[in-house]
Amino acid sequence: MMQQRLSEKSAQRKAGDTLLSVRNLCKHFPIREGILQSTVGHVRAVDGVSFDIRRGETVGLVGESGCGKTTLSQCVAGLTTPTSGEILFDTGRGGPLGQEDRIDAMPRDRYRTYRRNTQMVFQDNFASLNPRELVIDCIGRPLRVYNEASGSELTERVVELLEQVGLGRQHLYRYPHQFSGGQRQRISIARALALDPELIVLDEPTSALDVSVQAQILNLLWDLQKHRHLAYLFVTHDLSVVRHMADRTVTMYLGRVVEQGPTETIFGNAAHPYTKALLAAKPDLDDDPSVPIATLEGVVPDPARPPKGCRFHTRCPVATPDCGWEVDDIVRLLEADETLFQSLQGVARKTDLEAGLTFADETAAAALHAALGSDRVPLAMRTATETLDLNGKTVNIRFRETEEVSLTDRGEGHQAACVLGRGGQ
């Protein structure tokens, strides 16, 4: 019966069609302070992200911790409301995706279709499975909520699902703690499959598992995709997993997509220095483990005040004067130098690119002035400086204007947001 249901549904699904489209999506979290809990800023967790997921494909989403992968996944799965931007989902209305397919504006019945067709599997299955719930209730709940089955039919449907993930009837009446981590993840996958979705968002689904168990779960996901014609949004910080699983790869940095394209292209011919650094830092599993690995220097800047221009410019080893240097780069520099930072009395900002920094004494001002003209700051930043004046206790600085750094086409579905290689540079 299950096979028949699946083949009917598969016949309606056309591989390659866009199933979900994310357009200029933002999710900002307010930062509240004080007794009145007034909003003093926003964490820009997802800040203008666009990409598509096609039917039956796996899109790998990679990036360092904190870059917004989980927040983006939750928006895609409808578990949190974006601050702005659009998510379009093909509920079978016919025709190309458009404004009528916005999940926040579609009629109730089509919204239900979207929700049942988009499921999520979390990294932490201890948190996502209710410890007091039997397996049959956990996997059966979506079927009950959507009035798909009840009574003995529901039991048989749950048994079918358990068998599809390598478990069986004997597991129906057990609690989550009676299973291993890998088995619990199989239960989460069975629950996600219950309504026969078209898309599963997998947020680090194997990160908490031992390597051998990881491989089993990846194989299971691979087999399920082939049989059910599923699309996956596969979130991971492990590039070797993406390489094996994803048709296309999207790299995120500080709430933005910096590169996307066919996985082969990303791994063989990455254009963005951040993707290149990730690849160097986390080589393929097949690589020789005795070879030293390069890592990225510095830390990810605060997502409440992301750098201007290219957000990676504070860490980029090949940054140019056109990458978005700004007054905040000097503030970050000062924050790293305790003595100078303590004697900073004020930053009179005219724009993001121009300010006067006043210090407690002339010596401190002269020290900053000297530092900004020396190799203590990257050459690209010095070259981007149009004005650098010392005036008593004040250093006046102005950076040159630069263009926004956005994704540009690099051919064959490959896009990167970097001034290098853009328009023949």
Ligand SMILES: Nc1ncnc2c1ncn2[C@@H]1O[C@H](COP(=O)(O)OP(=O)(O)O)[C@@H](O)[C@H]1O
């Ligand atoms: N509910 C929340 N409230 C405030 N900030 C949040 C919340 N959820 C996530 N963040 C912040 O948003 C940024 C992105 O987080 P997340 O999406 O979890 O990234 P990732 O999954 O890539 O590690 C981080 O700076 C995180 O601290």
Ligand code: SF4
């Ligand atoms: S635009 Fe390119 S070169 Fe410039 S900082 Fe960003 S990644 Fe580096």
Ligand SMILES: [Mg+2]
């Ligand atoms: Mg996460």
